[in-house]
Amino acid sequence: MTKEPLIKLEGVSKHYVKNKMSIDIFDELDLVIRENEFVAVMGPSGSGKTTLLNLIGGIDRPTSGAITFGGERIDTFSESQLSKWRAANIGFIFQFYNLMPMLTAAQNVELPLLLTKLSKSKRAEHVKTALSIVELEDRAKFYPREMSGGQQQRVAIARAFISDPKVLLCDEPTGDLDRKTAEEILKILQLMVRDFGKTVIIVTHDPEAAKFASRKLYLDKGKFFERRAA
Amino acid sequence: MTTLQQIIAITVMNLKGLRQRFWQSSAAIFSIALVITVMVGFLSMADGFEKTVAGTGSDKVAIIIREGSLSELTSGLSLEQAKLLSTAPGVAKLNGEPLASFELFVIVDLLKKSTGLSVNAPMRGIDRTSLSLRENVKIIEGRMFEPGRNEIVVGNNAREQFAGLDLGDTISFGNTEWRVVGVFDAGGSVFESELWADAKVVQTFYNRGTSYQSVRMKLAGPDSLQEIKAFAENDPRLNVDIKTEADYYAEQSKPLTTLIRWIGYPLAFVMALGALAGALNTMYTSVLARMGEITTLRALGFGAFPSFIGILTESIIIAVFGSAIGLGLAFVLFDGMLVSTLNGASFTQAVFEFSISAQLVKHALALAIVVGFVGGFFPALRAARMPIAEAFRITQT
Numbered sequence: 001m002t003k004e005p006l007i008k009l010e011g012v013s014k015h016y017v018k019n020k021m022s023i024d025i026f027d028e029l030d031l032v033i034r035e036n037e038f039v040a041v042m043g044p045s046g047s048g049k050t051t052l053l054n055l056i057g058g059i060d061r062p063t064s065g066a067i068t069f070g071g072e073r074i075d076t077f078s079e080s081q082l083s084k085w086r087a088a089n090i091g092f093i094f095q096f097y098n099l100m101p102m103l104t105a106a107q108n109v110e111l112p113l114l115l116t117k118l119s120k121s122k123r124a125e126h127v128k129t130a131l132s133i134v135e136l137e138d139r140a141k142f143y144p145r146e147m148s149g150g151q152q153q154r155v156a157i158a159r160a161f162i163s164d165p166k167v168l169l170c171d172e173p174t175g176d177l178d179r180k181t182a183e184e185i186l187k188i189l190q191l192m193v194r195d196f197g198k199t200v201i202i203v204t205h206d207p208e209a210a211k212f213a214s215r216k217l218y219l220d221k222g223k224f225f226e227r228r229a230a
Numbered sequence: 231m232t233t234l235q236q237i238i239a240i241t242v243m244n245l246k247g248l249r250q251r252f253w254q255s256s257a258a259i260f261s262i263a264l265v266i267t268v269m270v271g272f273l274s275m276a277d278g279f280e281k282t283v284a285g286t287g288s289d290k291v292a293i294i295i296r297e298g299s300l301s302e303l304t305s306g307l308s309l310e311q312a313k314l315l316s317t318a319p320g321v322a323k324l325n326g327e328p329l330a331s332f333e334l335f336v337i338v339d340l341l342k343k344s345t346g347l348s349v350n351a352p353m354r355g356i357d358r359t360s361l362s363l364r365e366n367v368k369i370i371e372g373r374m375f376e377p378g379r380n381e382i383v384v385g386n387n388a389r390e391q392f393a394g395l396d397l398g399d400t401i402s403f404g405n406t407e408w409r410v411v412g413v414f415d416a417g418g419s420v421f422e423s424e425l426w427a428d429a430k431v432v433q434t435f436y437n438r439g440t441s442y443q444s445v446r447m448k449l450a451g452p453d454s455l456q457e458i459k460a461f462a463e464n465d466p467r468l469n470v471d472i473k474t475e476a477d478y479y480a481e482q483s484k485p486l487t488t489l490i491r492w493i494g495y496p497l498a499f500v501m502a503l504g505a506l507a508g509a510l511n512t513m514y515t516s517v518l519a520r521m522g523e524i525t526t527l528r529a530l531g532f533g534a535f536p537s538f539i540g541i542l543t544e545s546i547i548i549a550v551f552g553s554a555i556g557l558g559l560a561f562v563l564f565d566g567m568l569v570s571t572l573n574g575a576s577f578t579q580a581v582f583e584f585s586i587s588a589q590l591v592k593h594a595l596a597l598a599i600v601v602g603f604v605g606g607f608f609p610a611l612r613a614a615r616m617p618i619a620e621a622f623r624i625t626q627t
Contacts, residue, residue, distance in 0.1 A: 051619070054618075054619045054622075057529070059528075059529055059617075059618035059619050059622075060617070060618070060619035079534060080533060083528070083531050083532070083533050083534070084531065086529065086530070086531045087530065087531025088531075092526075092529050092530065094526070096522075098522060098523075098526040100243060100247075100523055100526075100527075101247070101250055101523075102243060102246040102247040102249070102250055103243065103246070111527070111530055112530050112531065114235070114236070114239045115236070115530070115531045115532065159530075
C-alpha cells in the first residue's frame with residue numbers, strides 16, 4: 001500500500017540575488033516524499049542539494065511555490081512558528097557534526113529535549129536510551145574533542161532523533177568520515193528508517209552512501225532524475 | 231519550554247564556552263577591568279577628599295568667621311567680638327559657662343615625607359573649650375599640650391605625611407621651637423591633618439595680638455543657629471558669617487571634589503569608549519567564531535530572541551566580571567591610601583584617604599553594564615537576525 005505523502009514540493013523555485021544578478025538554483029520543482037522513505041539526493045556541486053534540504057527543513061524559504069508537510073503549508077510560517085515546527089518535526093545531521101564543543105555527548109544529545117516539557121529525570125532517561133541506540137553509552141561524559149569523527153557523528157544522530165521527529169535531514173553525513181565509519185553511520189540511518197519509522201533524506205556526493213537509500217534522486221540543472229533501489 | 235528557559239539554557243552554554251575562548255574573553259575582561267580601575271582609582275580621590283573634609287564638621291556646632299571670608303584663614307575676629315558672640319542665646323552651656331572656643335588658624339612650613347618638598351601645613355591655636363566641641367578627638371600617644379608652653383599635639387595623619395612630627399621631636403616655625411608632646415586621632419577628619427597648640431602661645435609667636443580667626447560654639451538646640459544669627463544681625467559690632475561646622479566643611483570640599491569629578495568622569499567616558507571598542511571587537515569575533523553553534527541551536531528549534539538575549543547576557547556578564555576585577559584592583563591599590571593635597575579653601579595640605587564609596591561602586595557597575603550591553607547588542611542582533619541557511623553557508627565555507 002502506498003503511504004501518504006509526508007513532504008510535498010509544488011512548483012518550488014529558488015533564486016538568489018548576488019551583486020544585482022539573479023542566480024536560479026531551481027525552477028518549478030516538484031517532489032513528493034512519503035513517510036518512512038530513505039531518500040538520497042545526489043548531484044554535482046551547486047546543483048541545489050543543500051538548498052533543497054534547507055527548504056524541506058524550514059531553514060530557508062522558496063522564492064515561489066508551496067511546501068507542505070503532513071498536509072500543512074510550512075513556507076508561509078513565521079520564523080517563530082518555523083522554530084517550533086522544526087523542534088517538533090525535523091532532526092538535522094551535518095557533515096561536520098555541529099556539536100557544541102563546551103557540552104558533553106549527553107548534554108549535546110539533550111539539547112532538543114530542552115525545548116520540551118520533559119522533566120530533568122525523563123530527559124536523562126531519553127538521553128541514555130538514545131546514546132545506547134548509537135552505541136555510545138560509555139561516552140556520555142566525553143566532550144566532542146575527546147571523540148573520533150564517527151563517534152561525534154553518532155552523537156549528532158542521537159541528538160537528531162531524540163525528540164522523535166518525523167524526518168531526519170542529513171547534509172553529507174559521511175563526507176568527513178572514512179569508508180568503514182561511513183558505513184556504520186549509514187547503517188544507523190537505515191535502522192532509523194526500519195526500526196523507528198523515520199523518514200531520512202540525505203544529501204551526498206558519494207554513490208556508495210547513496211546505495212543505502214531506498215530511493216535516489218539526482219538533481220542537476222534544476223531538475224530531478226529519479227532511480228529507485230531494486 | 232518557555233522563552234526564559236531557552237535564554238537560561240543558551241546563556242549557560244555561552245558561559246560554559248568562555249573557557250574555550252579564554253584569551254578572547256580575557257582581552258575584553260582586561261580592557262573593562264582597566265577602565266574601571268582607572269575610573270574608580272581617580273574618583274576615589276574625590277570621594278576620599280569629600281569624606282574627609284565634608285565629614286569633619288558637626289551640625290551641632292556653629293562656626294563663626296568674619297563676614298565675606300572664604301575660610302578661617304582669611305578671617306579675623308577681635309577678642310571683644312568673640313566674647314560678645316559667646317553671650318548669644320542658643321549657645322550651650324556647661325557649669326554656667328558658654329561652650330565656645332576661640333581659635334586661630336595659621337600656615338606653617340613643613341616637609342612632606344613623600345616628596346621632601348616644603349608644603350603649607352595647618353596649625354590651629356585652640357583653648358581649653360575646644361576639645362569639648364570635638365567629641366571624636368582623642369590623644370592616642372603622649373599627652374595634651376600645657377597652656378602657655380611651646381608645645382604641640384599633632385594629628386595622626388599629619389604625623390604620617392609630614393617630617394619631624396614624631397612624639398618628642400622638636401620643630402621650628404613661627405620664630406620659635408615647638409616640642410611634639412602628643413598625637414591625636416580625629417576619626418580621619420580634616421582635623422587630623424592639623425597641628426594644635428595653645429591659642430595664646432600662637433597669638434604671641436604669630437603677632438596676632440588678642441585677635442582670633444574663628445569662634446566655635448556648641449548649639450543648645452535645633453533652633454539655636456537661627457537665634458545666634460538673629461543675635462549677630464541685631465548687633466552692628468558683629469559683621470560675621472555663621473553656619474554649622476558641617477555646612478562649612480561641605481563648602482570647603484566642593485571646589486576640589488568638583489574639579490576631580492569634572493576630570494574623572496570624562497576620563498572614564500573616553501576610556502570606556504576604548505573598552506567598548508574592545509568589547510565590540512571581542513563579541514563580534516566571538517559571535518563569528520560561534521556562528522555555527524548559534525545557527526545549529528536555531529536550526530534545532532531554539533528561537534532567535536533567546537539567542538539574542540543569550541549573547542547579550544554573556545557580554546554583560548563578561549563586562550560585570552571585568553568590572554569586579556577592576557573594582558578589586560582599585561580596592562587593593564587605592565582604597566585607604568593616605569595622601570595629602572592642597573585644600574584650595576585653606577591653602578594648606580589636607581591629608582585624606584582614597585575612599586571607594588558604595589555610590590562609586592554602583593557607577594562602575596553601571597558603566598560596565600552599559601559597555602557590556604552596547605558591546606554585545608550589535609553582534610547579538612547580527613547573530614539572531616541572520617537567516618539560518620546563510621549563516622550555515624558562511625560557517626561551512
